Amino acid sequence: MLLIPAIDLKDGHCVRLKQGDMDQATTFSESPADMAAHWLAQGARRLHLVDLNGAFAGKPQNLSAIKAILKAVGDDIPVQLGGGIRDLDTIEQYIDAGLRYVIIGTAAVKNPGFLKDACTAFGGHVIVGLDAKDGKVATDGWSKLTGHEVVDLARKFQDWGVESIIYTDIGRDGMLSGINVDATVKLAQALTIPVIASGGLSNMTDIEALCAVEGEGIEGVICGRAIYSGHLDFAQAQARADQLNGGA
Numbered sequence: 001m002l003l004i005p006a007i008d009l010k011d012g013h014c015v016r017l018k019q020g021d022m023d024q025a026t027t028f029s030e031s032p033a034d035m036a037a038h039w040l041a042q043g044a045r046r047l048h049l050v051d052l053n054g055a056f057a058g059k060p061q062n063l064s065a066i067k068a069i070l071k072a073v074g075d076d077i078p079v080q081l082g083g084g085i086r087d088l089d090t091i092e093q094y095i096d097a098g099l100r101y102v103i104i105g106t107a108a109v110k111n112p113g114f115l116k117d118a119c120t121a122f123g124g125h126v127i128v129g130l131d132a133k134d135g136k137v138a139t140d141g142w143s144k145l146t147g148h149e150v151v152d153l154a155r156k157f158q159d160w161g162v163e164s165i166i167y168t169d170i171g172r173d174g175m176l177s178g179i180n181v182d183a184t185v186k187l188a189q190a191l192t193i194p195v196i197a198s199g200g201l202s203n204m205t206d207i208e209a210l211c212a213v214e215g216e217g218i219e220g221v222i223c224g225r226a227i228y229s230g231h232l233d234f235a236q237a238q239a240r241a242d243q244l245n246g247g248a
Helices: 032-041 052-057 063-073 088-096 106-110 112-121 150-160 181-190 204-212 225-229 234-245
Strands: 002-010 013-018 021-029 047-051 079-082 101-104 126-133 136-139 144-149 164-169 195-198 218-223
Touching: 002 032, 002 052, 002 063, 002 234, 013 032, 021 032, 021 052, 032 047, 032 063, 047 052, 047 063, 063 079, 079 126, 088 101, 088 112, 101 112, 106 112, 106 126, 106 136, 106 150, 112 126, 112 150, 126 150, 136 150, 144 150, 150 164, 150 181, 164 181, 164 218, 181 195, 181 204, 181 218, 204 218, 204 234
Parallel strands: 002 047, 002 218, 047 079, 079 101, 101 126, 126 164, 164 195, 195 218
Antiparallel strands: 002 013, 013 021, 126 136, 136 144
């Protein structure tokens, strides 16, 4: 089970939001590259970046911070990034800069033709981020709930060749209220591509609960507020996951 530290970028700094609200941001570091190096030193095997300004603007807004992170750790571990990825040129720019995976969120739902093109042009590099509440997909930085069922959309995206699905339960994200394991397992069981859990990770109990169902197709979990607030010791948690499920 991969534990994937999240670095959320706002105005060039590493922050955490509470429930996706840009006005409720806590700054954890003014040097995202140092933060990336820290998580690598703690045993991270992949990093998750979010361009928060980009997610709201619809185009990259934290390029210098992202490039600094890739320079610091990109040769050592894969880095994935979401937020503001709406066209093929942006994907190409990021891949050329050393990013391993792009995460397409809102655009995958609102502009499926773009996602299809991205999978064709950049096969093996495209992850879809699906944010959902009560099984329904949300878009636009969580401000809009759609009528789409998560499982139906994810299956369609799987057919188009996406690498994996990051599933965020937006009722829980940034609230340290526990991962929605049941909903994540339900999605993973419906797919053949891996699912990465996200939203609400709070402590070692969550890690153990996810490890217990890893075999259903859950590849990893995004670690956000819990590893910044001290509720979860990242290195210990990754070591525990490896101990439970024998590495990888």
